[in-house]
Amino acid sequence: xxxxxxxxxxxxxxxxxxxxxxxxxxxxxxxxxxxxxxxxxxxxxxxxxxxxxxxxxxxxxxxxxxxxxxxxxxxxxxxxxxxxxxxxxxxxxxxxxxxxxxxxxxxxxxxxxxxxxxxxxxxxxxxxxxxxxxxxxxxxxxxxxxxxxxxxxxxxxxxxxxxxxxxxxxxxxxxxxxxxxxxxxxxxxxxxxxxxxxxxxxxxxxxxxxxxxxxxxxxxxxxxxxxxxxxxxxxxxxxxxxxxxxxxxxxxxxxxxxxxxxxxxxxxxxxxxxxxxxxxxxxxxxxxxxxxxxxxxxxxxxxxxxxxxxxxxxxxxxxxxxxxxxxxxxxxxxxxxxxxxxxxxxxxxxxxxxxxxxxxxxxxxxxxxxxxxxxxxxxxxxxxxxxxxxxxxxxxxxxxxxxxxxxxxxxxxxxxxxxxxx
Amino acid sequence: xxxxxxxxxxxxxxxxxxxxxxxxxxxxxxxxxxxxxxxxxxxxxxxxxxxxxxxxxxxxxxxxxxxxxxxxxxxxxx
Numbered sequence: 001x002x003x004x005x006x007x008x009x010x011x012x013x014x015x016x017x018x019x020x021x022x023x024x025x026x027x028x029x030x031x032x033x034x035x036x037x038x039x040x041x042x043x044x045x046x047x048x049x050x051x052x053x054x055x056x057x058x059x060x061x062x063x064x065x066x067x068x069x070x071x072x073x074x075x076x077x078x079x080x081x082x083x084x085x086x087x088x089x090x091x092x093x094x095x096x097x098x099x100x101x102x103x104x105x106x107x108x109x110x111x112x113x114x115x116x117x118x119x120x121x122x123x124x125x126x127x128x129x130x131x132x133x134x135x136x137x138x139x140x141x142x143x144x145x146x147x148x149x150x151x152x153x154x155x156x157x158x159x160x161x162x163x164x165x166x167x168x169x170x171x172x173x174x175x176x177x178x179x180x181x182x183x184x185x186x187x188x189x190x191x192x193x194x195x196x197x198x199x200x201x202x203x204x205x206x207x208x209x210x211x212x213x214x215x216x217x218x219x220x221x222x223x224x225x226x227x228x229x230x231x232x233x234x235x236x237x238x239x240x241x242x243x244x245x246x247x248x249x250x251x252x253x254x255x256x257x258x259x260x261x262x263x264x265x266x267x268x269x270x271x272x273x274x275x276x277x278x279x280x281x282x283x284x285x286x287x288x289x290x291x292x293x294x295x296x297x298x299x300x301x302x303x304x305x306x307x308x309x310x311x312x313x314x315x316x317x318x319x320x321x322x323x324x325x326x327x328x329x330x331x332x333x334x335x336x337x338x339x340x341x342x343x344x345x346x347x348x349x350x351x352x353x354x355x356x357x358x359x360x361x362x363x364x365x366x367x368x369x370x371x372x373x374x375x376x377x378x379x380x381x382x383x384x385x386x387x388x389x390x391x392x393x394x395x396x397x398x399x400x401x402x403x404x405x406x407x408x409x410x411x412x413x414x415x416x417x418x419x420x421x422x
Numbered sequence: 423x424x425x426x427x428x429x430x431x432x433x434x435x436x437x438x439x440x441x442x443x444x445x446x447x448x449x450x451x452x453x454x455x456x457x458x459x460x461x462x463x464x465x466x467x468x469x470x471x472x473x474x475x476x477x478x479x480x481x482x483x484x485x486x487x488x489x490x491x492x493x494x495x496x497x498x499x500x
Contacts, residue, residue: 073439136476137467140460 003187007421008264009256010096010249011361012088012197014064015348016052016242020091023062024358025365027347028373029394033226034348035240041205048217050225051203052242052349054084070154077141078150079119080201084245084354085151086158089113089195093159096249096261098193100160109193110163111152112182113247114174116353116408119146121204151199151245163191171408172313174198175246175356176416180270183250192255197247197357211241214280216317229350230377231314231321231343232389239315242349246357248364253421264364268419269302269403271295275411282320282407286327289313289405292413293331296403300417305335307417308397309372311363311404314343315350322383324405329387340397342390346376356406360416363402367420370398426473426499427492433468434488437461447489455488465491473499 013020016034017027027034034052043049057063066075069087089111093099100106126142144150149167156165164185168178175198182196211217218238221228229240256263273295275288282288297304310328314321321343329336344362351358366372371394378391388395404416431445438455451457451465466482469475469491475498477485485491 071439073437137471139467140463144460 001188004189005253006183006186006250006267007253007256008248008267008364008418009251009261010092010098011264011364012091012095012247013244013358013361014054014084014087015244015351015358016054017348018062019054019059019064019087020062021361028344028362029371031374031376031392031394032347033229033376034242035225035228037222037225038203043208046205046208047212047219048208048238049222050218050228050240052240053203054243078145078154079122080243081115081118081199081245082145082151082154084201084243085113085199085247086154088197088199088245088247089155092195092247092249096251098249098261106160106162108163108191109161110165110185110191111156111161111195112164112166112168112178112185113151113155113196114168114170114178114198114353115148115151115200116169116171116174117200117202117207118148120207121201122146124204124206155195161195164194170412170414171410172350172352172355173406173408173412173414174353175358176360176404176406176414177272177356179248179250179267179357179360180272180414180416183267183270186250186252192252194250195247196250197245198354199245200352200354201243202241202352203243208241216280217241218316227377229316229346231312231316231346231375232325232381233378234380234382236316236318236321238317239345239350242351244351244358245354246361248357248360263421265367265418266421267416269296269300269417271299271415273413275413277411280409282323282411284323286323288411288413289324289407290327290331292415293327293403293405296415296417300419302401302417304332306401307332307339307403308399309363309366309402310339310341311359311366311402312341312343313405313407314375315345320407324407325383325385325387329385337386340372340388340390340395342373342375344373346378356404356414359404359406360418363404363418367399367402367418370396372397372399424492424496426495429472430469430488430491430495433472434465437465437468445488447487449488450486452486469495475499
């Protein structure tokens with residue numbers, strides 16, 4: 001069976017650097033950081049006291065107003081990751097100009113939005129209610145408002161999308177897997193349009209305590225949060241948690257052309273692999289990431305020499321950054337000196353299940369504008385490398401092909417390759 | 423209107439995000455005020471909490487309209 005071509009025709013984002021695509025992208029290119037000290041709840045006894053928070057306010061200022069996207073009554077029933085997904089999906093659909101009207105259009109359009117940990121904040125709150133007040137005080141909305149696939153559920157209900165309704169849960173690879181799997185559903189003719197991406201709302205005491213216990217979070221920059229996320233820098237000491245959602249509209253190429261849609265680029269490659277090594281640590285040889293990149297480039301029918309830009313997983317953990325850098329260097333071989341690779345987690349933090357989706361968006365925008373976003377706070381690289389890691393300042397460069405990496409706990413890896421459509 | 427009715431109306435307005443003047447005695451939670459079956463379960467829980475009473479499931483099923491809730495609670499709270 002011949003695979004159908006899949007293109008990106010819409011983008012939507014809610015992130016710590018703004019709540020619409022152009023605001024976030026400008027802040028990324030300007031080298032801004034979304035990190036701040038957490039002051040919405042007590043962090044005095046936590047090892048990590050910082051996070052990248054979504055700025056709340058008027059959408060005209062690029063900030064996030066949840067009421068624009070979901071009725072107040074509905075917002076109360078769900079964890080914020082679902083509200084973020086509704087906002088990002090609504091933006092992406094608006095951007096694409098697609099609206100499902102006929103029965104056939106509705107049945108050929110689906111949703112695949114994932115999350116790493118879903119409604120962990122609501123589960124924490126309900127546990128306290130259960131302990132203090134008993135089971136009769138647990139809301140009927142407790143379960144449907146926390147389930148990870150309810151992001152896809154709410155989006156489908158709002159927009160009448162009756163095609164495949166699916167979700168992904170692969171920790172920090174979720175967003176990339178969601179886009180890759182959704183693209184395959186279109187390629188295999190199960191749908192013509194998919195709303196795909198990831199959403200996460202992890203910033204609460206329980207998640208901060210849990211990730212800190214895994215020794216994954218930055219703990220040495222509590223008084224200087226904007227310098228904490230510093231991938232490849234010798235002073236890095238863990239990631240900074242972020243929150244938000246990213247979604248893209250994926251569409252079959254002829255379908256997009258027939259309705260005169262704006263085409264951002266084509267999803268040409270998708271590769272997956274497993275480390276089979278350790279629950280949280282990557283294998284020292286970086287073999288899992290190497291093979292997911294290799295598989296994505298093979299699927300694209302390309303040579304490594306065609307990769308212009310890599311949006312790295314690069315979380316700013318002591319172990320992971322150099323292992324990924326090593327894998328990219330080995331894979332690229334002689335081409336390594338021409339490769340530009342940056343970690344936008346330095347700016348927006350680590351959005352966990354949404355990371356792969358927002359980083360796919362940044363990869364697509366890097367192609368659109370021929371601009372590689374910077375790795376901020378990269379003052380003293382911990383290793384020498386031929387690869388240009390774009391320290392601190394964004395860089396103009398012709399970018400025709402971009403590769404985006406996502407690696408997750410459990411040893412789950414995903415890589416996506418996007419290409420300009422001429 | 424009784425104090426109980428005012429308190430019930432406040433809960434209904436907050437939970438269903440409707441205008442207070444729509445919450446009339448004969449207003450059905452589902453047909454007139456936009457609730458679904460889960461909203462109705464949550465409303466009953468909110469009444470239990472506000473008035474410190476227990477509303478058994480069979481009684482909860484008979485509470486379909488604003489007036490039903492007020493008359494049930496006026497008896498239960500005495």
